[in-house]
């Protein structure tokens with residue numbers, strides 16, 4: 001059997017070859033889980049035999065070298081947690097509180113699917129992506145910019161024109177079901193780690209310390225809100241803001257819809273509940289947001305959750321074992 005040095009040399013060559021094919025030619029010579037396994041085997045080998053480590057080992061690559069942890073990012077505008085409604089009555093109460101306080105007979109909402117992924121904040125300055133962070137505790141998150149740059153649907157520069165000097169976009173990073181199934185099928189084949197659900201897969205991928213490893217897991221993103229905005233105006237309603245984000249190049253779910261009153265909300269909830277199993281991604285409910293921003297400001301927040309938005313969750317689903 002080959003000596004540790006020979007084994008390390010074989011591993012290095014395989015990893016470098018697969019890495020080059022992937023980054024230079026966007027060619028996947030070996031599946032993700034296999035690549036991860038090779039890197040982990042080489043790291044273990046180098047740990048056991050430090051004399052084997054040399055500058056050009058893929059585990060030593062600058063940038064690619066696994067950092068120890070992520071830098072912290074303070075959110076200038078806290079990333080909200082949502083209050084929950086579990087019944088139609090609670091939804092009606094939510095609407096009633098708003099129509100009474102705003103003295104409006106009819107209230108319009110932005111109704112949206114509640115993606116079950118990872119909330120993140122993307123910061124753009126002069127139309128260029130400068131930083132991305134996880135939600136963390138809502139006030140302080142982790143800087144995962146390098147990993148977010150690998151997600152193809154997240155724009156590095158904004159399209160169109162008229163964006164504010166500073167624009168923070170909030171949204172959900174998720175792994176589509178098909179990509180999740182493919183990842184697990186491959187993990188089983190190569191004794192990789194089988195993941196429990198797409199949400200864990202997305203979280204695990206985004207928190208990969210090595211951007212090269214994170215890049216190998218197919219993640220996606222939907223924008224659903226705004227954080228800090230400086231040096232520019234956004235439209236007066238949430239729905240118009242989503243439309244504007246779409247023009248600037250952000251993916252926005254086609255399922256987002258403006259509806260009126262409690263009836264509109266509940267009809268939307270039932271419609272999405274029916275379509276849920278056929279969606280390309282996991283959702284765990286829908287989100288209702290008062291559409292006009294002036295009204296949102298009047299309603300304010302209860303502790304950390306807004307009075308102007310709630311999530312309406314679906315009953316827990318027995319998780320199919322993958």
Ligand SMILES: NC(=O)n1nc(-c2ccco2)nc1N
Nearest residue numbers: 080112113114115172224287
């Ligand atoms: N997870 C998700 O899809 N979300 N989350 C919000 C949200 C969270 C706080 C304010 O808005 N909106 C949508 N569509």
